[in-house]
Amino acid sequence: MMLQGTVRPAICLFIVLTILACISTYYRMNISTKVIQFQCPVCPSVKAENATCVHTVKTVEVPKRCPGVPWFAQGKVWHYPPRFPLCTMDTCFNYSRCDNMSEPLVYTYDLPSPPLRYFSRINESKYWTDDPEKACLFFVFLDTQSQKPVRPYELPYWNGGLNHVLITFADEWADKNPPGDTIGNASIMGSIVYQTTSRPDFDISLPLQGKMHIPELQSVHPLQRKYFATFRGTRYLGENRGGVFRSWDSFREMHNGEDVVVATSCRQVTNDGLRKARPELGVNCDEDGEVHAKYNFRDLMNTTFGLAPAGRAPTSFRLIEVMSAGAIPVLINDNFVKPFDTLIRWHECLMIFPTSQMRRVIPALRAIRVEDLVKRQENCLRIYNEFLKDDDTLLETSMRALKERFMGVFPNFAQL
Numbered sequence: 001m002m003l004q005g006t007v008r009p010a011i012c013l014f015i016v017l018t019i020l021a022c023i024s025t026y027y028r029m030n031i032s033t034k035v036i037q038f039q040c041p042v043c044p045s046v047k048a049e050n051a052t053c054v055h056t057v058k059t060v061e062v063p064k065r066c067p068g069v070p071w072f073a074q075g076k077v078w079h080y081p082p083r084f085p086l087c088t089m090d091t092c093f094n095y096s097r098c099d100n101m102s103e104p105l106v107y108t109y110d111l112p113s114p115p116l117r118y119f120s121r122i123n124e125s126k127y128w129t130d131d132p133e134k135a136c137l138f139f140v141f142l143d144t145q146s147q148k149p150v151r152p153y154e155l156p157y158w159n160g161g162l163n164h165v166l167i168t169f170a171d172e173w174a175d176k177n178p179p180g181d182t183i184g185n186a187s188i189m190g191s192i193v194y195q196t197t198s199r200p201d202f203d204i205s206l207p208l209q210g211k212m213h214i215p216e217l218q219s220v221h222p223l224q225r226k227y228f229a230t231f232r233g234t235r236y237l238g239e240n241r242g243g244v245f246r247s248w249d250s251f252r253e254m255h256n257g258e259d260v261v262v263a264t265s266c267r268q269v270t271n272d273g274l275r276k277a278r279p280e281l282g283v284n285c286d287e288d289g290e291v292h293a294k295y296n297f298r299d300l301m302n303t304t305f306g307l308a309p310a311g312r313a314p315t316s317f318r319l320i321e322v323m324s325a326g327a328i329p330v331l332i333n334d335n336f337v338k339p340f341d342t343l344i345r346w347h348e349c350l351m352i353f354p355t356s357q358m359r360r361v362i363p364a365l366r367a368i369r370v371e372d373l374v375k376r377q378e379n380c381l382r383i384y385n386e387f388l389k390d391d392d393t394l395l396e397t398s399m400r401a402l403k404e405r406f407m408g409v410f411p412n413f414a415q416l
């Protein structure tokens with residue numbers, strides 16, 4: 001039918017009203033995500049009969065008056081607006097690619113960078129294939145040294161990101177990685193997976209591998225350790241950077257010079273620059289530096305609890321380091337998805353405090369019963385040995401976390 005004269009404006013008006021109705025329905029549903037995607041036809045190219053809410057056309061910002069408490073906290077470090085496509089295994093995965101395999105076969109790209117950290121020897125594992133035709137999964141390693149922007153969608157077998165896993169250990173997604181809305185069907189596996197932006201059972205949080213393992217301390221009973229709680233590391237200066245809470249009084253004041261040691265140093269490139277520009281930011285840095293110099297990291301690991309405060313990102317090398325020494329990790333961070341959280345029963349091992357609750361840390365730890373300490377130490381060591389203890393184990397755990405997403409679709413993969 002030809003649209004002419006007065007019919008056309010009437011149809012347009014109808015479509016506009018329908019879109020408005022869609023938007024108001026959405027608000028009434030009380031969903032307070034920051035960005036919502038509408039799937040509505042655009043005027044005037046479609047007939048009125050198709051003017052229902054079904055196809056992605058534009059992104060609409062939810063206004064402040066949106067009812068309900070927003071789960072995205074604006075202005076807080078590590079709380080970003082959601083910006084990855086709304087993917088789940090049922091909408092963004094081609095199961096047929098993994099048919100009839102005894103293990104999920106992985107093809108790895110060497111661009112933008114080759115397999116890194118504990119994935120670097122994946123080519124020697126049973127999961128690897130050099131034939132993209134045979135691959136169930138495609139791994140893309142994003143942490144390139146190159147200055148060029150990363151464009152995974154230019155990869156030869158990208159196919160809209162279907163069955164692709166983007167692996168990153170950057171401090172922030174924005175450091176190197178492609179814009180979140182360009183990753184299509186790909187999932188994210190990385191050390192920067194946040195509660196407010198990750199896609200449950202689709203993205204996977206990875207730990208940073210320990211730089212130092214101290215197994216000789218594992219057998220020391222939690223009550224026969226030299227210290228109660230310890231931390232030694234960098235303090236971060238500034239106002240709204242990740243990790244600045246390490247400069248807050250509530251963090252520094254945990255130190256009592258006896259059984260609780262919090263030894264920080266301000267010596268770090270960015271800090272040095274900040275102190276030159278604004279000397280007042282370096283308050284207490286010199287005293288803290290003296291405390292820092294007095295303690296040795298290895299000696300401090302002979303402790304009941306090992307603090308693992310967030311650094312520039314919520315994740316920390318300390319988690320695995322502390323566990324390697326048989327200490328009980330105490331995480332201090334916000335909005336963090338704990339590594340391999342679909343496999344590891346973390347509540348049986350570690351403690352976790354938001355940065356706003358640091359004054360509670362020491363009193364809360366002192367209130368834990370002895371039997372519970374012993375149990376937690378055992379659980380932490382079991383978790384360390386099964387999931388985290390070295391590079392081969394970390395690679396295996398990463399593959400187990402990927403297999404866990406299939407939830408039984410492939411009987412062979414169910415043997416976690």
Ligand SMILES: *[C@@H]1O[C@H](CO)[C@@H](O)[C@H](O)[C@H]1NC(C)=O
Nearest residue numbers: 041045046047048049050051
């Ligand atoms: C309306 O939608 C139906 C079913 O999706 C489709 O077959 C038809 O071609 C559409 N009409 C127009 C004008 O887009």
Ligand SMILES: *[C@@H]1O[C@H](CO)[C@@H](O)[C@H](O)[C@H]1NC(C)=O
Nearest residue numbers: 094095096097098133159162
């Ligand atoms: C899914 O994988 C199968 C088997 O490799 C292939 O035949 C099919 O075209 C794929 N579908 C999509 C949408 O890529």
Ligand SMILES: *[C@@H]1O[C@H](CO)[C@@H](O)[C@H](O)[C@H]1NC(C)=O
Nearest residue numbers: 095096097098099100101134
């Ligand atoms: C998997 O095996 C079944 C049964 O042997 C067969 O019908 C199917 O085509 C196979 N799928 C692929 C992708 O090879």
Ligand SMILES: *[C@@H]1O[C@H](CO)[C@@H](O)[C@H](O)[C@H]1NC(C)=O
Nearest residue numbers: 114115119120121122123124
């Ligand atoms: C696997 O890759 C690493 C580099 O990532 C290389 O050093 C090693 O030789 C490769 N192993 C085999 C068997 O090709």
Ligand SMILES: *[C@@H]1O[C@H](CO)[C@@H](O)[C@H](O)[C@H]1NC(C)=O
Nearest residue numbers: 085086091092160162184185
């Ligand atoms: C995922 O892939 C399907 C086709 O396989 C496509 O229809 C869909 O738009 C893709 N989703 C995203 C977020 O790119």
Ligand SMILES: *[C@@H]1O[C@H](CO)[C@@H](O)[C@H](O)[C@H]1NC(C)=O
Nearest residue numbers: 216217220224225226227302
């Ligand atoms: C750990 O500390 C305790 C208590 O000070 C001490 O007796 C023990 O020898 C230390 N263990 C090691 C391996 O350093």
